[in-house]
Amino acid sequence: MTDLPQTMKAAILKHGGYSATSTGPVIEDAADWLEATELPVHNPGPGQVLIRLRASSVNPSDLHFIKGEYGQPRVKGAVAGFEGCGDVVATGKGAEALKGQRVAFVAAGSGAWAEYIVTQMQMCIPLRPDISDDDGAAQIVxxxxxxxxxxxxxxxxxxxxxxxxxxxxxxxxxxxxxxxxxxxxxxxxxxxxxxxxxxxxxxxxxxxxxxxxxxxxxxxxxxxxxxxxxxxxxxxxxxxxxxxxxxxxxxxxxxxxxxxxxxxxxxxxxxxxxxxxxxxxxxQWMMSTPPADQMRVVAEVQARFADDRWKTDVSEHLTLENLVSNLADALKKSDGKVIITP
Ligand SMILES: NC(=O)c1ccc[n+]([C@@H]2O[C@H](COP(=O)([O-])OP(=O)(O)OC[C@H]3O[C@@H](n4cnc5c(N)ncnc54)[C@H](OP(=O)(O)O)[C@@H]3O)[C@@H](O)[C@H]2O)c1
Incomplete structure (x- = not known):
């Protein structure tokens, strides 16, 4: 990892656990829930990859989650964001096959709203070259x-x-x-x-x-x-x-x-x-659907984006730098995803 930086920009959770509220996927001010910070870049462990972010999407599930209203408890200080796409820049033992690939990923270990993400190789889907980064950022959920x-x-x-x-x-x-x-x-x-x-x-x-x-x-x-x-x-x-x-x-x-x-x-x-x-x-669907069936679905999803039967409507691009200050306003626009780039 000699050519990689020691630290990275990231948006981390301000609160832990569940909130017991039910106020929905809307926020007044992202600073109520998120903090922009600098974190160490970690090495991937066995079966893991380190991804350099290209783009990440903001889904309603991300907003429910940062507010403590989702199906998993928050960990205070952990990076937010569930999905994105980027380049695999380092691999742990057993994950070497993904080295250098552009992948769509679900952030399993550390969140997607950061310059670098460590996740399990099983949470990565190599992307066809004809899929844009914006589509790649919203390719899974x-x-x-x-x-x-x-x-x-x-x-x-x-x-x-x-x-x-x-x-x-x-x-x-x-x-x-x-x-x-x-x-x-x-x-x-x-x-x-x-x-x-x-x-x-x-x-x-x-x-x-x-x-x-x-x-x-x-x-x-x-x-x-x-x-x-x-x-x-x-x-x-x-x-x-x-x-x-x-x-x-x-x-x-x-x-x-x-x-x-x-x-x-x-x-x-x-x-x-x-x-x-x-x-x-x-x-639950991912845990109960056989991998071969999931692979067929993934291939069909990419084919639909590649030939424009599907596309990701984008309302605004934010950066990790202005995410916390601008997210609430960006989400007010209807008809499209907010996409985060490094
Ligand atoms: N269970 C799962 O596994 C799973 C997986 C993926 C997504 N989801 C859910 O699927 C839903 C859509 O996700 P998405 O990413 O497609 O969302 P999105 O593109 O961000 O759009 C949400 C849209 O819903 C409409 N909306 C918001 N509040 C509403 C309300 N109170 N009543 C009626 N419509 C409302 C708004 O459209 P207008 O402004 O045009 O009305 C808004 O643009 C979310 O609830 C998300 O949590 C669930």
Whole structure:
């Protein structure tokens, strides 16, 4: 590691553990949760690689996590950020095959919002040269979730429902559904995103602020018979819509964009109509899906980005230097990911 610096820029967590709050993936000021600092660059251990960052994405899961509202406890002082892409500049024993490769990675040991990242080699995916760094920075969390959840939906008929459909993940799922011959029913909160969703293949698009949304959704539900509701919002409207879905419908909650806690108004539907409420978490999918199947999904994801069937919409680029001061403002822009570069 002689040609590598001793220290690096990084954004670290200000707090440890869980917070017991449920305020959602929004922040007033990143300085409440993060601190910009200089840290030592570590050597990779056995089975690990050291990656020099090219780009990292900011996902809602990162915001839930820094606030202590995610499925894993925070470690005070640890680097934030779950995913990114970069170049493998050093390898531990057994990981030599990745030396020199540009990879997309999930940060397993130290976070992605730093100049250098140590992670397990299994958390790295070598990137095709025709994938841009921006796409590489958001190559794992949302694309794999989109593939896994649309796969789940297609087992249960040809129509399915997507909430927060204007999110990056919503858009990926919509166009994937269309490409597979399915009928995505998109729910959006901003009317100006309706045309975008239609152009991405939504069979129907409803605006959640429409006072007649429940009736309109019920009519669509009767015609198209969607049996899977992929829900990132999980509020009372979600529950009301789920109640109008046909028998054997599944409400799959995978995000908590809304802070509202829904109540169940018709539990009899779970008993008499065979309806189900369940969760989806990519981490669980990765642990339970055989590696060969995951590799097939990864190859398909890269192919979709390489030939422009999918793309990462970017709202703003930040650097590690201005991340803490500018993140909250950058996140106010709709329609795209904030990407962090060194
Ligand atoms: N469970 C898993 O394994 C997993 C994996 C990946 C992602 N996710 C979840 O998937 C969701 C989308 O992720 P993403 O990266 O695609 O997000 P994103 O691109 O950052 O977009 C989030 C979008 O959701 C919309 N939104 C925000 N708050 C909302 C609310 N209260 N009600 C309705 N819509 C709201 C906003 O769009 P508008 O401004 O256009 O309304 C916002 O741009 C997140 O909840 C994330 O945590 C879960």
């Amino acid at each position: 949302n694309p794999l979730t989109a593939m896994a959840m649309v796969d789940m939906a297609r087992e249960d008929g040809d129509a399915f429902v997507i909430s927060a459909a204007s999110s990056q993940l919503g858009k990926l799922m919509c166009s994937l559904g269309r490409d597979l011959g399915l009928k995505p029913i998109a729910l959006v909160r901003r009317a100006e995103t309706v045309d975008t969703l239609k152009s991405l293949g939504a069979a129907e698009v409803l605006v959640t602020s429409d006072p007649e949304i429940v009736e309109k959704f019920a009519a669509i539900s009767t015609t198209l018979k969607p049996r899977v509701f992929l829900d990132a919002v999980t509020d009372q409207l979600s529950e009301n819509l789920f109640c109008t879905m046909p028998n054997r419908a599944r409400w799959v909650t995978y995000g908590k964009l809304s802070t509202e806690a829904p109540t169940l108004s018709q539990t009899g539907q779970l008993i008499f109509m065979g309806k189900r409420i369940e969760g989806f978490w990519l981490t």
